[in-house]
Amino acid sequence: MPPFPVERVRAQFPSLARRVGELPAAFLDGPGGSQVPQRVIDAVAGYLRDRNANSGGVFVTSVETDAMLDEAHAAAADLLGADDPGEIAFGANMTTLTMALARALGRTWSPGDEVLVTRADHDANVAPWLLAARDAGASAAFVEIRRDGTLDLDDLARKLSRRTRLVAAGCASNAIGTIQPVARVAELAHAVDALVLLDAVHLAPHARVDVAALGCDFLACSAYKFFGPHVGLLWGRRELLETLPAYKVRPASEALPVRWETGTLDHEGIAGTLAAIEYLADLGRALEPAAAGRREAIEAAFRGIEAHEQELSRRALDRLAAVPGLALHGIADPARVAERTPTFAFTHARRTPSELARFLAGRGIFTWSGNFYALALTEALGLEPQGVLRAGFLHYNTMDEVERLGDALLELA
Template sequence: MSEHLDVDACRRQFPGLARLVAGRPAAFLDGPGGSQVPQSVIDAVSDCLAHRNANDGGAFATSREAGGVVQAARGAVAELLGAADPGEVVFGLNMTTLTFALSRALARTWRPGDEVVVTRLDHDANVTPWVLAAADAGATVRYLDVDPSDCTLRLDSLAALLNDRTRLVAVGLASNAVGTVNPVRAVAAAARRVGALVFVDAVHAVPHRPVDVVELGADFLACSPYKFFGPHLGVVWGRRDLLDRLPVYKVRPAPDSGPGRWMTGTPSFEGIAGTHAAVDYLSSLGGGGDRRAALASAYAAIRAHEDALSAQFLRGLARLPAWRVWGVADPDRVADRVSTFGLTHRTKPAAEVAAAFAARGLFVWSGNFYAAGLIETLGLAPAGMLRIGFLHYNTSEEVARTLDALADIGD
């Protein structure tokens, strides 16, 4: 498979997608909350539990193999993220927990009067850890605003938020609520000019877009394998010099350098094995060449398919005036978004619609999806939005079915 995505062939690899609801196929439009997993990931998790089940660091076979699982997965994830050094990849319970650990460590290097910048668009896991860390250090938090008309970041106001006291800029690559793709390279370049570190939340981007930590200009980047066809786990990539030197909270005798400093307690070896398999699955969607090349063509194929689904969905929504799309709504601007849509109905609360959809086998979310700052900024709290997400395994028929269901909600 290359450039063109064989969606049927992809779907056959995901046992979960075969589910029926009241005799009809379920439509998994809940990808932004977590994707389904291919059989290869299930097999990798089960193989690890069946045959490599030990803690690492011992001399015996299963322990050595458990250590090998982690090493190999670091290599695969480093390639996924464009990192040269597998020793820059940290696995943990989830992105939120890893970000709290990092924020606590960074806060120990901040002083009263220092500043951090967060956005009003991000998932709260890329906001509150920094707000609390800033409070601990006596640092000031500055907020990059969002333009409510299309839910893009107000890049023009960034320069005014940055100065020589800025220690960190935390920004998301793609919004998990409304799908906006943010100009992270420009944000990172501006942060770098004042000597600030850059933390990128790529959790919502990785299922949709290629990531390159070097090209982005990131110092740290987080993602979550359970959003990109892997098991429930979190990943942080960090520049090696920072991972080695930041004063992380750790127990004795955890390593003094490398990613092991950040991996408190016993990791989920089976989750890490499944994460490796998830990267292999993504690469398998691309053409030949080394893994980076395969990933590049895989993402090109994923993107072409998802962009077509997005354009179809937005064109259909334009004929449903009772629904409002928050975020980029112009079908000619699908390059500025991923295929995740936040919608509100003129009168019907999102939770009511989500329940009606569930009965029809359409799996969607309602609420704020932890993008609390955005939902407040848009004046949509507490009901929030209906969120419909398309991943590469979703089909044009599912988009049409979703549009029919939205139309059936009426005016």
């Protein structure tokens, strides 16, 4: 595979040229939200300038808005490996879409039913299910994790029963980067006829998310993590999305996807989301010119992204292991980089996570401290109340930025 064209990628993201005083900014804040390429900025502004309208009208800007929305659903289906664009619902963000789905699914549960959530997940894939179970009089239980943050599939197998109605799991941890064996989770859950919802918010900018290969029933993610604007996406199997009791206003259509897309959507954000998916497809075409179709091109993009990010991960793990007093949480073995995203969570013997974030910000390195709402995980790993320092790399980050992080942390000694 030719070297990943990281400088050509970076040239498309204007914000990456930002400086902090004399220093170039190092955006290691990607797990909290990615930067966007120029074409996403142009798509958002261009929509507002040229086609701004509500949908469903007979005049040209409304017709163009509907065409853009159709194309965005088709692009999102390509991104997520879905066959049917009607199975994609856009919404405010992953949390809001999951709350709406949980409220609908919860109406199909009764006392005696059970929901399984995991210790590894962001609370957006925990709290909606705990609340829906409570409202239905159903029970909820947590699937435990192993020390390296991977899901304990034996614990899942023990907890699954004919009473289990739903398993909600995350594809990858937004706090420590562990990629979870969610295809296996879906197999185990389906063996007892439970439904499966996967949270792909953290994984989506790092790896191909393919609902067919994962075998799930629902999957949610967010465009602002994969180089687009602040828009959420929900995919679900047509027969479920058509029949579940969605909370919606009466005049709105019962057809998919409208019955899940409550209210007027963020059209400019969806235009930007379409541009972000097209950006990924064009990256794939640049890496593998034979990959012409959008879906194949997106797959090609992620082959390149994964190879580049794994190289960054191997070096980052080496550098972090060499910092005195630093403890990395999650998978630390450079031979296992395929099982993690380049999202690194650590604590330091003499500095709190928020002190570390401030120290790094002073050196132009943008990171986050805290639990990033992955509360069950930081509790399970004994990391509350301070949480961790999180440095997260995306495909636009460079080896030089890995070295800068390593060098800065060595200064602490």
